[in-house]
Amino acid sequence: MRWGRRWGSTWSWPTSRRAAAKTLTLVSRRDHGAEVQAPTAILRFALPRVTSWQRLTGAGFGRFQAGDLLGILPEGSAVPRFYSLASGHKDGFVEIVVRKLPGGLCSGQLLALEPGHTVPAFLRRNPGFPGRARAGAADPDRCRHRDRPACRADPVQ
Numbered sequence: 001m002r003w004g005r006r007w008g009s010t011w012s013w014p015t016s017r018r019a020a021a022k023t024l025t026l027v028s029r030r031d032h033g034a035e036v037q038a039p040t041a042i043l044r045f046a047l048p049r050v051t052s053w054q055r056l057t058g059a060g061f062g063r064f065q066a067g068d069l070l071g072i073l074p075e076g077s078a079v080p081r082f083y084s085l086a087s088g089h090k091d092g093f094v095e096i097v098v099r100k101l102p103g104g105l106c107s108g109q110l111l112a113l114e115p116g117h118t119v120p121a122f123l124r125r126n127p128g129f130p131g132r133a134r135a136g137a138a139d140p141d142r143c144r145h146r147d148r149p150a151c152r153a154d155p156v157q
Contacts, residue, residue: 022048026113026114027046029042029114040099041097041098042086042097046094047061047089063089064123066131068085068124070123071122072106074109
């Protein structure tokens with residue numbers, strides 16, 4: 001991929017591998033775990049508004065599904081922290097679960113958010129997440145349930 005960045009810089013094209021961050025606004029939170037000294041919160045963010053032009057050109061937030069990754073850019077760091085999404089684009093919101101890590105820069109900032117606060121974030125696909133395969137595309141070599149008819153199906157001829 002280095003050749004691609006060199007070629008892009010020759011033509012002054014942006015070559016960053018990280019998608020442009022969008023601003024997400026927290027709309028609700030549910031806190032758990034304080035009673036067992038493991039502060040955890042389910043954070044729900046509104047999808048960013050995008051114009052029709054952004055949708056047509058692919059510059060919007062993009063489609064995503066549960067298991068994809070949300071990159072959060074914490075204040076004071078250029079290194080994103082990734083959280084697995086608990087929602088899909090059809091849900092109409094972005095939802096993650098955050099557990100407070102001792103000394104964790106991003107988890108501490110996220111758990112301090114209140115509804116109305118914003119964070120910069122971007123999406124990253126996670127093709128290796130279990131369940132990402134297309135529904136109905138049984139692979140008998142990978143299926144754990146070979147006794148089920150869908151897993152024993154012969155290939156279509």
